[in-house]
Amino acid sequence: MRKSMSRAIAEALDTHPNMVYIGEDVQHGGYYLVTDKLHKKHPSRVCDFPPDETTLIGAGIGYSQAGLLPVVEIPYAKYLDCGLDMFMEAGILNWLGGGKKGTGMIFRLQGFDRGTFGGNFHTHNQLHMPPGVDVVCFSNGEDYARGFRNAVRQAEAGRVVMLVDCTALLNLRHLIGKDRGWERAYPQEGEVLSFHDVRRYGSEKGRGKVAVVTYGNGVVTSLQAREKCPEPKDIDVIDCMLLSECPDGLVEELGSYERVVFADICKEGQNPLSGMLGKLNQTEERGGVDLGKKMWCLKTAQRTYNPLGTTLTFLNVEDVIAGIEEVSK
Numbered sequence: 001m002r003k004s005m006s007r008a009i010a011e012a013l014d015t016h017p018n019m020v021y022i023g024e025d026v027q028h029g030g031y032y033l034v035t036d037k038l039h040k041k042h043p044s045r046v047c048d049f050p051p052d053e054t055t056l057i058g059a060g061i062g063y064s065q066a067g068l069l070p071v072v073e074i075p076y077a078k079y080l081d082c083g084l085d086m087f088m089e090a091g092i093l094n095w096l097g098g099g100k101k102g103t104g105m106i107f108r109l110q111g112f113d114r115g116t117f118g119g120n121f122h123t124h125n126q127l128h129m130p131p132g133v134d135v136v137c138f139s140n141g142e143d144y145a146r147g148f149r150n151a152v153r154q155a156e157a158g159r160v161v162m163l164v165d166c167t168a169l170l171n172l173r174h175l176i177g178k179d180r181g182w183e184r185a186y187p188q189e190g191e192v193l194s195f196h197d198v199r200r201y202g203s204e205k206g207r208g209k210v211a212v213v214t215y216g217n218g219v220v221t222s223l224q225a226r227e228k229c230p231e232p233k234d235i236d237v238i239d240c241m242l243l244s245e246c247p248d249g250l251v252e253e254l255g256s257y258e259r260v261v262f263a264d265i266c267k268e269g270q271n272p273l274s275g276m277l278g279k280l281n282q283t284e285e286r287g288g289v290d291l292g293k294k295m296w297c298l299k300t301a302q303r304t305y306n307p308l309g310t311t312l313t314f315l316n317v318e319d320v321i322a323g324i325e326e327v328s329k
Helices: 004-014 054-063 077-096 141-156 217-227 247-255 272-278 317-328
Strands: 019-021 046-047 069-076 105-112 133-136 158-166 198-201 211-215 235-240 259-267 294-303
Touching: 004 141, 004 317, 019 054, 046 141, 054 069, 054 105, 069 077, 069 141, 077 105, 077 133, 077 158, 077 217, 105 141, 133 141, 141 158, 141 259, 198 211, 211 217, 217 235, 217 259, 217 317, 235 247, 247 272, 247 294, 259 272, 272 294, 294 317
Parallel strands: 019 046, 019 069, 069 105, 105 158, 133 158, 211 235, 211 259, 259 294
Antiparallel strands: 198 235
């Protein structure tokens, strides 16, 4: 996934001469080498900033208002707290303009992981999602590249897009054993992914009996859980990439399922999938799927701080299996 992300950013820099990429250590590859070698090709447009998130985001807003297309990299979601006032300003400028005007820009940050590095400040599993900001999380390199192309289009139109990455996925190759099941080919030129699209992992012969709705590294966790269930072909995993609102594609997919597990990698009480339940729990005529007619449950990460070097507080395979069993009774 990391190599596809680097290629997508490089592609955007090549095709958009007004794009600038700023952040901490981005000239040297940034965190996890996503911007590796980009400064060498674009020395005046891929630039380091000091570790001051307020100044960094403020500069991004200024660049946008000056006609540039900024990508602002913040190392981790928790660090966004340090520049939260300026982040809110960026979103509000778009929201107040009804989406027609604003400060078009892209944020990139690490938001989720399995807890093996850095403790709570590096595996925050909690998001800021103010009005006017599209928050998106991709689970694989192909979708990231197609989605980044869309993010650039949205930013050009004045919207603010925040891409939240899962650190554990950046170099993931295998899904089960050594199957290389999580490698993806880079998409062809012009392929773009709408934020309202979802991806379904299931049987080619039809739909399963249970849908597991998740995102980011929850997709990998849910697919691994599916393989441990007695009837894996009865379970479909739906990758819901848009987190700041309920995507149209999710409404369309869930219409045919009677049993649904929402597997959220964010903490209980602070998780984006729960925010979608209101729209989903409406009649079809009102644009929902009427959850009252379905068996469903919500599984999340624990509502606690993430300690250093442990995965106990994170959504895990056992949680997803428990959810599938719960809705299957």
